[in-house]
Amino acid sequence: MIRRETLQAWALILPALVLLVAFTHWPAVTTVLDSFYSTPKGSRPQRFVGVDNYAALWDDVVFWKAFWNNLWYALATIPASVILALAMALAVNTALPGRPLVRMAYFTPTMLPMIAVANIWLFFFTPDYGLFDHVLSLFGGARHNWLGEPATALPAMMVVAVWKEAGFFMIFYLAALQAMPPDLQEASNLEGGSRWYFFRRVTLPLLMPTTLFVLVNAVINAFRVVDHVVVMTRGGPNNATNLLLYYIYEMGFRFWDTSMAATLTVVLLVMLGALAWLQFGVFGKRVHYR
Amino acid sequence: MMADMHDQRGEVRLTGVTRSWGETTALAGVSLTVRAGTFCVLLGPSGCGKTTCLRIVAGLDQANGGRVEIGGRDVTALPPAARGVAMVFQSYALFPHLSVAENIIFGLKARSVAPTERAKRLDRAVEILGIGHLLTRRPGQLSGGQQQRVALGRAIVAEASVCLMDEPLSNLDAQLRAEMRREILALQRRLGMTMLYVTHDQTEAMGMADQVVLLRAGRIEQDAPPAEMYAKPATSFVASFIGTPPMNLLALDGDRIRGTDFVVPGAGGLLGIRPEALRVSDAGLPARVISAEYLGADTVVACMVGDGRVLARLPGKVDLPAGAAIHLSHNRADLHLFDATSGLARPMQL
Missing domain, CATH: 2.40.50.140 (Nucleic acid-binding proteins)
Structure with a gap:
């Protein structure tokens, strides 16, 4: 006989269970399954195709373009935003006038929705009368179509991402810095340690748990946040700013090729999983947790 | 002659030192002389200014007025590292990610002391403190008393003529406290350094000090050897x-x-x-x-x-x-x- 409490327990977790299964677990499972089937069309029902979808993806030039774009995008934005975040946190951790104001200013990009951010930057990048061209024209600069040129479009998206991310990561670094006992710095001062020596030998190692956390988030965001692509370039020009997740969206909801979208999703998940495993497995061992 | 020179090196002299933060006065004109090689305890209830006094000697706080001299040299405006003092913090201030050995020689590396000299000084400190078996451990793996010894080790290898201690025993249990009291005193005698020791515990002061400076509300109530302070208290x-x-x-x-x-x-x-x-x-x-x-x-x-x-x-x-x-x-x-x-x-x- 099932005990009363057991039934009650199940009843209590039922709402959460239903929601999780319906919107998380079941879609995840069907996504993996769908990647081995063809896309159902009006005349042709869905059928099992094995790894045909993966083979098609391998031969898809746009996929490879999006893949490399995303790789460069990650390699540029992650270190830039993390280093900038650390620098900003160190700057606002010292006693300076108007410190709360500066902290808030750094954090503002994080509070803005990415759609709003993208629209602001759309104006900054506008040829001729946008902020950048306007400032450059004062120094005799020429006209730039920042988002229209394949050479500058992806770097322009990277700048937006770094601007958006750095303030968010700064908060974590700032919290970690504030949790560091001030007498460590004092002890180092007494022992003749320069500011750089203290930073290198003490601050940086003690920030490693934060850095690992920030890095994991930065990697995920580099593959996850594509809102600005939707607003600013729609992957163009000529797929110069097409990123993997945006390509999944295009595949799934513009071309309605749901099987290929599912295949892409699985590939992206495997990539992210491998990266997370690498970060925690290799990097995590060298992190000192207090 | 040599002895005189050595004596001069570790003398600490404060002249009319004042310190206040806005309305609150931490030190209202403190003058005292600690002879080289002696054990001086700064004693008083919490908030009396004893820790501020120590931090001003260390250079971690700046005095609003007055002079600080160490070894006959005016150090009032010098940064902490240039004063030739070592310090043991109340919290020990050990670097949690570094091994015991790295913690002890942290300052020597910062000052670019040669590796052979570093090893020599580390060996000596380790032998004095009996912590040879702990060298590869991290501070988090040590007991309170062991952490205390590591903090002492850092002060020993600095080979400073003046050692400052801020309530070093307050985090230890009563039995260990009595043991460390004897050990610190023996250490001070053996190394011949000038000790400036802050505590609110008068038994520590009576048992260890050559000279007790009792502070109250930023002023010196009495500056005397323990026996005199006991026998002839200057104030109620x-x-x-x-x-x-x-x-x-x-x-x-x-x-x-x-x-x-x-x-x-x-x-x-x-x-x-x-x-x-x-x-x-x-x-x-x-x-x-x-x-x-x-x-x-x-x-x-x-x-x-x-x-x-x-x-x-x-x-x-x-x-x-x-x-x-x-x-x-x-x-x-x-x-x-x-x-x-x-x-x-x-x-x-x-």
Whole structure:
């Protein structure tokens, strides 16, 4: 006989269970399954195709373009935003006038929705009368179509991402810095340690748990946040700013090729999983947790 | 001649040092001299300015006024690293991610001391402190007493002539505290460094110091060797701070203890007498017992004398029921007289 409490327990977790299964677990499972089937069309029902979808993806030039774009995008934005975040946190951790104001200013990009951010930057990048061209024209600069040129479009998206991310990561670094006992710095001062020596030998190692956390988030965001692509370039020009997740969206909801979208999703998940495993497995061992 | 030069090196002298934060005054003109190679304890209740005083000597805080000299050199404006002092923090301030060995030689690496010299100094410190088996551990894997030793190790390898300690034993349990007290004192004697030691525990001060500086509200109440501070407290505050339990202070009405007909030599102010100077006898100060606390070697009896409360420390186990009427006798030489308003010690009218 099932005990009363057991039934009650199940009843209590039922709402959460239903929601999780319906919107998380079941879609995840069907996504993996769908990647081995063809896309159902009006005349042709869905059928099992094995790894045909993966083979098609391998031969898809746009996929490879999006893949490399995303790789460069990650390699540029992650270190830039993390280093900038650390620098900003160190700057606002010292006693300076108007410190709360500066902290808030750094954090503002994080509070803005990415759609709003993208629209602001759309104006900054506008040829001729946008902020950048306007400032450059004062120094005799020429006209730039920042988002229209394949050479500058992806770097322009990277700048937006770094601007958006750095303030968010700064908060974590700032919290970690504030949790560091001030007498460590004092002890180092007494022992003749320069500011750089203290930073290198003490601050940086003690920030490693934060850095690992920030890095994991930065990697995920580099593959996850594509809102600005939707607003600013729609992957163009000529797929110069097409990123993997945006390509999944295009595949799934513009071309309605749901099987290929599912295949892409699985590939992206495997990539992210491998990266997370690498970060925690290799990097995590060298992190000192207090 | 060599000895003189060495003596000069570790002398610490403060002249009119003041420090305030806005309205609050931490130090109101502190002047003191600590001779080289001596053990000086800065003693006082919390908030008396003793830690501020130590931090100003270290250079971690800047004085608003006055001079700090170390080894005859004016260091008032120098950064901490240039002052030639080592410091043991209350929290030990060990770097949690570095091994014990790395913690100890942290400063030597910062100052680019040659590796062979580093190893030599580390070996010596490790041998003195007996922590050879801990060198590869991290501070988090050590007990409080072991962490304390590592912090001491860092001070030893610096080979500074002056060592500053900020309540170094406050995080240890009572038994370990007594052990470390002896160890620190032995260390100071062996290395011959000048020690400036901050504590609020008067037993530490009495047991370790060559010189005790008792601070109260940013001012020096008395600067004297422990025995003198015990025997001749300069103020009623010193009297009520030193001793276990501290000196009894009774208000006087004219030449009588308030609420009694007991006549004392001296009029007005406060009469002081140490608990251990009182004995139970047939005649003397009439008292009524409130309670008796048996401590093993002796019993501390609390009584009412007139309107005032008096503690008497009597040897052995003394059975006195609450409410019992007794008489407490004493020697005249054990009486102290203090001014009622200024608190300063006054000579007895013998």
